[in-house]
Amino acid sequence: ESISVQDLANRMSERGADVIRTLMKMGQLVTINHTLDADTAELVVSEMGHTPKRVAEGDIEVGLGADQDAPEALQSRPPVVTIMGHVDHGKTSLLDALRATDVAAHEAGGITQHIGAYQVNLPSGQKITFLDTPGHEAFTAMRARGAKVTDIVVLVVAADDGIMPQTIEAIAHAKAAHVPMIVAINKIDKPGADASRVRQALLQHEVQVEEFGGDVQSVEVSALKKTNLDKLEEAILLQAELLDLKANPERAAEGTIVEAKLDPGRGSVATVLVQRGTLHTGDVFVAGAVWGRVRRLVDDRNNSVEVAGPAFPVEVLGLNGTPEAGDEFHVVDTESRAREIAEYRARRDRQAQLAKAAGGRGTLEEMLAGIRAGTAKELPVVIKADVQGSVEAIAASLAKQSTDKVSVRVLYSGVGGVNESDVTLARASKALIIGFNVRANPQAREMSRRDKVEMRYYSIIYNVVDDVRALMTGLLEPTY
Ligand code: GDP
Secondary structure: OEEEHHHHHHHHOOOHHHHHHHHHHOOOOOOOOOEEEHHHHHHHHHHOOOOHHHHHHHOOOOOOOOOOOOHHHOEEOOOEEEEEEOOOOOHHHHHHHHHOOOOOOOOOOOOOOOOOEEEEEOOOOOEEEEEOOOOHHHHHHHHHOOOOOOOEEEEEEEOOOOOOHHHHHHHHHHHHOOOOEEEEEEOOOOOOOOHHHHHHHHHOOOOOEHHHOOOEEEEEOEOOOOEOHHHHHHHHHHHHHHHOOEEOOOOEOEEEEEEEEEEOOOEEEEEEEEEEOEEEOOOEEEEOOEEEEEEEEEOOOOOEEOEEOOOOEEEEEEEOOOOOOOOEEEEEOOHHHHHHHHHHHHHHHHHHHHHHHOOOOOHHHHHHHHHHHOOOOEEEEEEEEOOHHHHHHHHHHHHOOOOOOOEEEEEEEEEOOEOHHHHHHHHHHOOEEEEEOOOEOHHHHHHHHHHOOOEEEEOOHHHHHHHHHHHHOOOOOOOO
């Protein structure tokens, strides 16, 4: 009898890194694929506050993608797209304009409703799913909860305004998440529009569009005049083809909650983006620490539907509570099983909250544990400094600290004080924030304390390098 570290983590709904850390405390240095004997597994389970017997009978084999689909069961699925960009560059307008390109958009009674995501049916029969909460806050919040929903980011840049601070942030977020980008150069109808200047300026942010020999597609559009929306959709479909997006529709549904609310008339309503399998009315499911039986499925046109397959966003009615955006969604066999998992997770969340309140471990520490255990290969950092010269000097010095085992990865760097967006990015990526001759604003300080994001201030580059090296080798513990 044996079980891999990954499987054990899945069964307990714990992170692999946490299991590895527990094993480290017990004097065992292992990797995620390491196999444990039953006795060791039982010890780990007790050590992590679970009852081994419970796991054996409960057999919680959840975690998105925890089990594999046979290659022949996989079918192409539509891409899921998030639109990001600077405020007023036209994200909302573009989402509305794209939505109106649906072949059924002009049908009588084509009433749409906001459910957090919508799907566009193109004349070719292909489909694209858009998450319709624009901006990187929602994107990052989901990622911080471990959800990977977005396949492609469309970066909107207004051609009359060019690259702005939130454009740069959006680029950093997409890159940190390893999600490919397509640039939509918007407002080309405006007199001052200069698309080539935008393409040129993107180079400075390491976004190389095709015109400059890179592999990032760019499309000139006008959300207002509805110009080139079909070209943008073609670009998305081309990128999707390169990504070879596939899912098995013939299995119990799994997905992610993109939005959830308490509706006065309908009770708790959650929008689920199905990522594998097909969801049916009557299915029993768990969503985070909430469970239920699907009473009704409603699509983004307010139609009741019987089923929802991969990349299809639907509102689910019949929950016994309100889950959170980013929570995983699973269909399970029985109500008792659903209740068991939901109760287990509620208990786990409470414990995690208590641990956090008691000054428990933070996220950077998880990353460092992963590095020490060999499961993580990068130490992500966010650098903020008073002048560009310092930013570059620090980034260059840190790059030299990379070894063949661990590299330092600069997620984002810029001039100015540490702000909320820096903290959000660092939290989602378990990164260290380095402030060089700058401080955090009060909101960012409060956020970093609450979310246990490690932030360090420096005024001597040598000290930055020293600390980062010490963190990487485990000589220095995060402090918060
Ligand atoms: P968001 O903040 O990025 O969501 O931007 P909005 O979609 O709210 O657009 C900001 C402003 O730009 C609004 O006044 C829009 O009407 C305008 N706008 C958006 N797209 C275009 C466009 O293609 N051309 C022109 N001329 N104006 C646009």
